[in-house]
Amino acid sequence: QVQLVESGGGLVQAGGSLRLSCAASGGTFSSYAMGWFRQAPGKEREFVAAVSSSGGSTYYADSVKGRFTISRDNAKNTVYLQMNSLKPEDTAVYYCAARRILIRTRHQEYDYWGQGTQVTVSS
Numbered sequence: 001q002v003q004l005v006e007s008g009g010g011l012v013q014a015g016g017s018l019r020l021s022c023a024a025s026g027g028t029f030s031s032y033a034m035g036w037f038r039q040a041p042g043k044e045r046e047f048v049a050a051v052s053s054s055g056g057s058t059y060y061a062d063s064v065k066g067r068f069t070i071s072r073d074n075a076k077n078t079v080y081l082q083m084n085s086l087k088p089e090d091t092a093v094y095y096c097a098a099r100r101i102l103i104r105t106r107h108q109e110y111d112y113w114g115q116g117t118q119v120t121v122s123s
Contacts, residue, residue, distance in 0.1 A: 009117030022096030038092035
């Protein structure tokens with residue numbers, strides 16, 4: 001069983017930056033692909049970014065490509081999401097998620113979830 005705890009959310013002005021962290025425990029972190037998803041009020045949960053178990057492969061939603069960077073440190077059991085050039089439409093609760101081995105972009109294919117961290121971007 002994997003436990004995930006996100007941190008780093010907050011309020012930022014448009015054009016600013018935030019770095020989210022997700023600390024994992026309870027499993028072999030290096031065997032899990034990790035993803036970041038977000039959910040705005042009244043909207044479906046959507047894919048943001050994912051990284052393979054080794055960190056060698058990454059995927060991004062078109063809406064964040066070039067602005068967000070996902071990375072992981074397997075020695076620290078932590079995955080990060082660096083968010084730059086933030087826009088008001090990035091406002092959402094951000095969740096990290098884990099699944100065994102293979103990287104995926106559909107939230108239905110992730111097995112473990114954190115509690116989420118709020119990101120609010122003001123215009």
